Amino acid sequence: VGRMKRLMHPGLQRRTAVVVGAGPVGCLAALALAKQGWHVQLYDARPDPRLPSSKSAASLRSINLAISSRGIAALQAIDPAATTRFLETVIPMKGRMIHHLRGSQESQLYDTHGQCINSIDRGLLNEGLIDEVQAAHNVRVFFLHKLTTADFDRRVLSLRKSHPSGDEDVDVTFDLCIGADGSYSNVRRQLMRFIRMDYQQVYIPHEYIELKMPPARDSNGNILFPLDPNHLHIWPRSSFMLIALPNKDKSFTCTLFAPNAEFARLEDPTSALIWFKNQFPDAVPLIGERALLDDFKRNPRSPLIAIKANPYHYKDRVVILGDAAHSMVPFFGQGLNCGFEDVRVLDALMRCEHVDPLALAHGSGDSTDPNLARALQRYSESRHEDLVAICDLAMDNYVEMRHSVATPWYLFRRTLDQL
Ligand code: FAD
DSSP states (O other), X not given: OHXXXXXXXXXXXXXXXXXXXXXXXXXXXXXXXXXHTOEEEEEOSXXXXXXXXXXXXXXXXXXXXXXXXXXXXXXXXXXXXXXXXXXXXXXEEOEEEEEOTTSOEEXXXXXXXXXXXXXXXXXXXXXXXXHHHHHSTTEEEESSEEEEEEETTTTXXXXXXXXXXXXXXXXXXXXXXXXXXXXXXXXXXXXXTTSOOEEEEEEEEEEEEEEEEOOEEOTTOOEEOXXXXXXXXXXXXXXXXXXXXXXXXXXXXXXXXXXXXXXXXXXXXXXXXXXXXXXXXXXXXXXXXXXXXXXXXXXXOEEEEEEEEEOOEETTTEEEOGGGTOOOOGGGSXXXXXXXXXXXXXXXXXXXXXXXXXXXXXXXXXXXXXXXXXXXXXXXXXXXXXXXXXXXXXXXXXXXHHTGGGSHHHHHHHHHXXX
């Protein structure tokens, strides 16, 4: 249809959408726009994560996350074939497994009809999406390009291109800019210079660190999961908690969430080991004392930030999606799922408003596409309430996961619910 339209109207040209951030949300947004018929350029400050030289840095970051029906529905709406491939790699988690202090385990199913959340390899998902994007004929991907400034009135982005022989500044022009550059988004910062954005940023007093639980072996040397793979494991200890999600290689990735004051008490290895043995007696032998102390010393302790913004767009020029628009604490497992949903909602609104990826060359930055401006306006207006609600639910769920799930009142209420 696009080719026919161009033949009938030779003055029409494919418009350019620039996506900043090749994380999972930016990649899905690039795919959605490519499928609509835009010419897409995707920029990321990092090197290509698929290169072997990028792998060691990536191995220090969280390696898995939970993808739910919210995220799967969005992936399916944009790229059904890739979704089928991704779903072949997930491990379904049908409930929580609570590990009590005395070592007993208790399964709490998420749903009486068997609905699950799914553990997925974060790298595999991101790299798979980059492969999909690069396979599209109308997308170009640029790594080592960091956004420095943006002029949304002139429709110009300035990027710093890293090069072994020195950095170079490049300007790119665009018709539409998507900011998917994560919690510390520069697109969001630039957007604030153009609109009256309400903005709130909160660091909670807790940090997290990741620890690896290797696969187990039976007496015949067979490799086994050290814990039931179809649960999200939680060791709730009131003011802090340990969680573990399964990986395809039969290992688990454990994450310890604790107030920084608690971490401060664990500076020397001996106190750290005693504390782990007291708090998580069944987890320590599965992780291994040496590996635990090594990971605890070596792995970064990262902060947890929550961000709310409103509105998310400016005219027909720019919109922020994913963590750039709504960073949430990870206790509801919905940050990425929501980012994917952002793309599905924006894609539907652009189609609903009949936004045309082909247009007469705009010539100057002054012209505005009323359909696109309306789609972005509707996006900001319709999305905000839901995003605030899920950010608040994520914050509330921390108390639920680290404390309430192990209280007698919670267990009594669940028993009543199941009657
Ligand atoms: P990011 O993944 O942060 O990607 C942003 C990209 O932008 C990066 O590639 C970066 O290099 C690039 N970038 C940044 N600045 C610039 C710049 N100036 N110029 C160019 N490029 C730039 N979510 C879930 O749904 N389920 C879970 O189970 C889950 N678990 C989590 C566990 C933890 C411990 C944490 C911290 C988060 C978890 N999340 C989870 C949240 C999830 O990780 C994020 O919501 C998701 O990664 C956001 O994706 P994104 O593409 O918006 O941003």
